Amino acid sequence: MPEIINPREHDLGGFKVRRALPDAKRRRVGPFVFFDHMGPHRFPVGEGIAVRPHPHIGLATVTYLWEGAISHRDSLGSQQDILPGDVNWMIAGRGIVHSERSPERFADQTHPIHGLQTWIALPEDRAEMAPAFEHHPAASLPSSERDGVRLVCVAGHGFGLRSPVSVQSDTLYVAIDLAAGAALPIPPEHVERALYLVEGEAELDAMPLPPWALVVLDADTTPVLRALSDCRLMLCGGAPLGPRFVWWNFVASSRERIEQAKLDWSEGRFERVPGETEFIPLPDK
Structure with missing residues (x-):
């Protein structure tokens, strides 16, 4: 029987985020170590996402939206709005903000x-890259449509499609849209x-799929x-x-590397994001 992971819900000031990974029962699915479902939500006038600069190591972050937009800025000097159907892929490697x-x-x-925000752990030999x-704009992602099934390969490969995203390990990340009555075998x-x-509503081998749960x-x-x-x-895996150890925004294969990242952030050794003056301090826990 498939394993079902019910996400924990976080309220970020009226903005709901559901976190399926990591979970006490299962820490990872393939290279995915973090799986957040944002919304659906509508911000009133004067409100919105306001995540101040913060660091990452040892992972790639993936942002994919169905509605809305997010402005990304990083310590490499990148500035990019992501729109529905696009992919923002950020490789943290040895460190990014x-x-x-x-x-x-x-x-x-x-x-x-x-939308979804996920983290994909980097292989040990690429963790410090x-x-x-x-x-990647929506139009650049490979897709197929047949018999009421539309597939978009967001990252990695699946169903004969291969994404242009620069994955570092075997990865499966495919967006699936089904019309009522359509069927799709998962190879x-x-x-x-x-x-x-x-x-919507769907079933897997006649088992009803719970909404907003990772199966x-x-x-x-x-x-x-x-x-x-x-x-x-969304289909993910690989x-x-x-x-992997996951602490705050850091992913590593050793506790020592996590401790070094904590020290580097608290002592200001990460690169800054151009144009930003704020930052998120290191948490107490």
Whole structure:
């Protein structure tokens, strides 16, 4: 039977985020060590996302939206708005700092936000690689559409599609849209796989899928996903990379590397984000 992970819900000042990974029962799915579902939410006038500069090491962050926009700025000098269907891919490597805010053009209007933010651990031999940032517009992502099934390969490869995103390990990250009544077999082409039902109703081998939960598929099986209504899902996974320590925004294969990152941030040794004067201090815990 598939394993079901019910996310913990966080209220960030009226803005809901559901965190499925890491979980006490399962820390990782393939290389994915962090899985956050943002929204759906509509900000009133004068409100929005305002995440001050903060650091990362040892991972790649992936942002994918269905509604809204986020302005990304980082210590490499990157400045990029992400829109629905685009991919922002930031490789932290040995260390990067970034901020995320609602675009200034939304300041005097209500605006939506709905999307996923995930972290993908880097392989040990790439964990200290140079930081990098990539933006891939929606039109650049490979897709297929047939018999009421639309697939978009966000990162890695799946269903004969391969994303242009520069993954560092075997990765599965595919956005799925199904029309009511459509069916999709999920092939066992990756070691670990998990489905997340974003909208609508669907079943997997006749088992109803719970909404807003991460369902880890059994290995070496080809379950059939069937839409009971128009629905939207995300399929993630890939090859596992082994245990990782996750503390705050840091991912590493040793506690010593985490401690070094904590010290580096508290003593101001990370690069700054141009144009930003604020930052998030190191948490007490």
